[in-house]
Amino acid sequence: MEETPDAETESSDPVDADRDCLCPLGGVMELLSRRYAMQLVCVVGAIGPARYGDIEETFGSVSSSTLSTRLDELVTAGILSREQYAEIPPRVEYELTETGEELGEHLEPLLEWAEEIDADDVSVAQE
Amino acid sequence: MEETPDAETESSDPVDADRDCLCPLGGVMELLSRRYAMQLVCVVGAIGPARYGDIEETFGSVSSSTLSTRLDELVTAGILSREQYAEIPPRVEYELTETGEELGEHLEPLLEWAEEIDADDVSVAQE
């Protein structure tokens, strides 16, 4: 997507490079801020072409309605692709698109960090 | 859900490093999945010691009740620190903790990517 241009025009001060537009509120971020969205991208990225049932099983604690909504949203956003096979019983496979792969690469270190932090001991709201 | 579905030995994938524990559902991730949480971490990281009003202004579109809740959660989770000065009118400053800084480093590339994607053209639900 982003061709890295010749890195000669970049300022030597990276701190205020993105001062004006710090954080996108709408678009993809709004989607990723919904429950399980980030984990969903990672899971699909990890188990390759994933069927609905596999995903549901991997999570264990997500309701099918929410999972279905989340999948829909990610497909619409172009992050996941959905392939439906004309078989009975039906078979549907979800996979990361190219965009989704990019996203996954950014998400993975975050989730790994979160895992570690949780494993250690943060005083995360236990109330 | 107690039985361990052990991985098929037939799969010849090299990417099984973290197959067993793909994505943390609770803890920090649940917090970050709430609205504006990730952006909030970035904003506080960017504008240094940030006052409530500054943050509210930077976002523009967040309700004060939600912002306040989110700040509380992040402070409780040890991601933000809150310093209150005994002045009138009151002054409160939020800052990233060490943990928060770590998180911010993982978050920044993600948000930058999201910005680009949004700027380009994803068919994100615009309905």
Add this chain to the structure above:
DNA sequence: ATTTATACTGCCGAGTCCGAAGTATAGAAC
């Protein structure tokens, strides 16, 4: 006495999420 400024909290209606149950289909079992 009233105004001003800051950092919130409280309330209510609207939107989002959860769990369980239901839907559609065709082949297999009886």
Add this chain to the structure above:
DNA sequence: GTTCTATACTTCGGACTCGGCAGTATAAAT
């Protein structure tokens, strides 16, 4: 021919979360 099975979802009611606006506390300035 009727029932059973399996998959990938919907649909429903209720619970939780969010947004917008109004209100609170304080002391100095007017």
